[in-house]
Amino acid sequence: MTSDDDQLEVCAMLSERRLEVLRAIVQDYVGTEEPVGSKALTERHRLGVSPATVRNDMAVLEDEGYIAQPHTSAGRIPTDKGYRLFVDRLAGVKPLSTPERRAIQNFLDGAVDLDDVVGRTVRLLAQLTRQVAVVQYPSLTRSTVRHVELLSLAPARLMLVLITDTGRVEQRLVDCQTPFGETSLADLRARLNSRVVGRRFTDVPQLVQDLPESFEPEDRGTVSTVLSTLLETLVEEAEERLMIGGTANLTRFGHDFPLTIRPVLEALEEQVVLLKLLGEANESGMAVRIGHENAYEGLNSTSVVSVGYGSGGETVAKLGVVGPTRMDYPGTMGAVRAVARYVGQILAES
Amino acid sequence: MTSDDDQLEVCAMLSERRLEVLRAIVQDYVGTEEPVGSKALTERHRLGVSPATVRNDMAVLEDEGYIAQPHTSAGRIPTDKGYRLFVDRLAGVKPLSTPERRAIQNFLDGAVDLDDVVGRTVRLLAQLTRQVAVVQYPSLTRSTVRHVELLSLAPARLMLVLITDTGRVEQRLVDCQTPFGETSLADLRARLNSRVVGRRFTDVPQLVQDLPESFEPEDRGTVSTVLSTLLETLVEEAEERLMIGGTANLTRFGHDFPLTIRPVLEALEEQVVLLKLLGEANESGMAVRIGHENAYEGLNSTSVVSVGYGSGGETVAKLGVVGPTRMDYPGTMGAVRAVARYVGQILAES
DNA sequence: CTCTGGCACTCGAACGCCCGGAGTGCCAAC
DNA sequence: GTTGGCACTCCGGGCGTTCGAGTGCCAGAG
Numbered sequence: 206m207t208s209d210d211d212q213l214e215v216c217a218m219l220s221e222r223r224l225e226v227l228r229a230i231v232q233d234y235v236g237t238e239e240p241v242g243s244k245a246l247t248e249r250h251r252l253g254v255s256p257a258t259v260r261n262d263m264a265v266l267e268d269e270g271y272i273a274q275p276h277t278s279a280g281r282i283p284t285d286k287g288y289r290l291f292v293d294r295l296a297g298v299k300p301l302s303t304p305e306r307r308a309i310q311n312f313l314d315g316a317v318d319l320d321d322v323v324g325r326t327v328r329l330l331a332q333l334t335r336q337v338a339v340v341q342y343p344s345l346t347r348s349t350v351r352h353v354e355l356l357s358l359a360p361a362r363l364m365l366v367l368i369t370d371t372g373r374v375e376q377r378l379v380d381c382q383t384p385f386g387e388t389s390l391a392d393l394r395a396r397l398n399s400r401v402v403g404r405r406f407t408d409v410p411q412l413v414q415d416l417p418e419s420f421e422p423e424d425r426g427t428v429s430t431v432l433s434t435l436l437e438t439l440v441e442e443a444e445e446r447l448m449i450g451g452t453a454n455l456t457r458f459g460h461d462f463p464l465t466i467r468p469v470l471e472a473l474e475e476q477v478v479l480l481k482l483l484g485e486a487n488e489s490g491m492a493v494r495i496g497h498e499n500a501y502e503g504l505n506s507t508s509v510v511s512v513g514y515g516s517g518g519e520t521v522a523k524l525g526v527v528g529p530t531r532m533d534y535p536g537t538m539g540a541v542r543a544v545a546r547y548v549g550q551i552l553a554e555s
Numbered sequence: 556m557t558s559d560d561d562q563l564e565v566c567a568m569l570s571e572r573r574l575e576v577l578r579a580i581v582q583d584y585v586g587t588e589e590p591v592g593s594k595a596l597t598e599r600h601r602l603g604v605s606p607a608t609v610r611n612d613m614a615v616l617e618d619e620g621y622i623a624q625p626h627t628s629a630g631r632i633p634t635d636k637g638y639r640l641f642v643d644r645l646a647g648v649k650p651l652s653t654p655e656r657r658a659i660q661n662f663l664d665g666a667v668d669l670d671d672v673v674g675r676t677v678r679l680l681a682q683l684t685r686q687v688a689v690v691q692y693p694s695l696t697r698s699t700v701r702h703v704e705l706l707s708l709a710p711a712r713l714m715l716v717l718i719t720d721t722g723r724v725e726q727r728l729v730d731c732q733t734p735f736g737e738t739s740l741a742d743l744r745a746r747l748n749s750r751v752v753g754r755r756f757t758d759v760p761q762l763v764q765d766l767p768e769s770f771e772p773e774d775r776g777t778v779s780t781v782l783s784t785l786l787e788t789l790v791e792e793a794e795e796r797l798m799i800g801g802t803a804n805l806t807r808f809g810h811d812f813p814l815t816i817r818p819v820l821e822a823l824e825e826q827v828v829l830l831k832l833l834g835e836a837n838e839s840g841m842a843v844r845i846g847h848e849n850a851y852e853g854l855n856s857t858s859v860v861s862v863g864y865g866s867g868g869e870t871v872a873k874l875g876v877v878g879p880t881r882m883d884y885p886g887t888m889g890a891v892r893a894v895a896r897y898v899g900q901i902l903a904e905s
Numbered sequence: 906c907t908c909t910g911g912c913a914c915t916c917g918a919a920c921g922c923c924c925g926g927a928g929t930g931c932c933a934a935c
Numbered sequence: 936g937t938t939g940g941c942a943c944t945c946c947g948g949g950c951g952t953t954c955g956a957g958t959g960c961c962a963g964a965g
Contacts (some may be wrong), residue, residue, distance in 0.1 A: 278929050454804060594956080
């Protein structure tokens, strides 16, 4: 359609005041949840022009697809395209107040382990934004190995435990064909750790591939089994886990309840869908996907604000919120960004 | 009120046919979600009497508080008390069909670790019952120690890993005041394991209390720190985790949406509330809490069906579903019981 | 004593109607 | 380019009517 030459249009058709009108419409609509008319606009905002002028501007904005009216002779509401313009050019990110920042820090500082960090984060985010929060667990693929442990549970049964630098622990049972002596076990444990500790998960396969050869023939089978279980764990767990919270906030969505809320709840149960949503976060900064910009159909009337977080300069996972397209974008973006930063700090400390 | 002499009343006032009428009302109402009238009842069920007779019976049932009418000249709907009678004396537990059983087993057999077992269980239960499923992780307090592992991460930093017989793994960082040698570490690990492996968590405190004394004076501080961290983990993690799923099924609740669904979603976010709900499950068998029988106010128009599960004869945790009081009790109870049994089997195998 | 058919009554849901108000689009004037 | 005026549209709420399902009661039959 007309999306290629947005930049042109913005310059040509949309004067400064028209943009101001759009901003006012978005702000009012977000506040009141009701279509906003020309008269109300001039009353609530000091635009310096009369309702009639605003009406003309609104007609232009509607022609260009930034706003729409639910039915003839009703006020206007922003379209997805309108929100997009608002987010891109009309609104900044609203920083949190100092008390809010302090509250975040205090709350997150109390966490005792990784599960707790993620749990607290998700509750915090839900409370701050009054929307549904989604937090991805720090990813295995980007993190490094802190330790690999091997335990003998029974003569032919081992347990493999994998500990990451982000505090995550994964374990697997390994059934071996032949009994595996304690000394061989200690040997394997030591060699395995000396090779992979501190290395990235993605590098592990190459680092261990020649390990079996250095063992006695009768142990090679078991060593291979252990290694393949280890690699399997890496792959399987690369399908990330995540935690959601604040679903009760869905009840604030709107009046046309069942139709809106249903697909959202369904989407929230589909980890794959959620991961994709978060995954679309831009590497560098925050991503805002508005309404139909979301690939998943059920979320066509919701927006997703997501951002990566991590310790050091590295992004190890993402977090974000899902809310109605009619949301307070500056505030939400501010909260999401702030929480991501603090979580990154917490992870770096542990 | 009249609740003390239920048994009497049941005999005195409620003939066999009246009970049959109540059963028919419950069944019809669960099916249609609409108040059921006398005429419809005689048409759908072969009661062998006329609508007028049924009307008289209904009047009695209403006097006794088993049914009520939303407004004058509407059909009747069962009260909580009516459902209670239905569950206790009029309905059995409907066993699942063979294909269903097979499907459950196949689905659960594919699980790779404890998280996966719980995750699959919750999805399964939600799908079978078309309601919200809640599954508690196997409890630490009732399970036994499979292994305790100690790793040295830095000279004065240890990691403690605890593995249970149900496959659960907990880890904690331990900062020690003084460096702790590898040999002391191996020593502690060995002694610790020889004492607690195979023992119940509740017994651990006594079993380890004299351990520090048998170490060199310079190591005693660290040993004590490790032990107290271990005990702490037992206590902290005794606050159980749980997983929920099938929240999208809440949309099938009713028409008076926002009011009903809101408190339920809120309750589902409160682990404490949920744990209490499940906790009310009778030790031996299944528990059904109907409407106002639930202590938590927000769940006054929902019913909870819960049951314990475990490997061997032992109950290690509970699971259940939350749904509208208007639910298919026999079917739900059958599904819950069957799933609990299979999960118990799976846990016993691993 | 129990069951049945009949009958008058009640009340909610659905429908149609009207009206007020908010908001628009257009136009002529500044 | 901006403004005030004006006719028009359409949604939402309030009101009265109708329709039908369902009830309670009663008198009579088994």
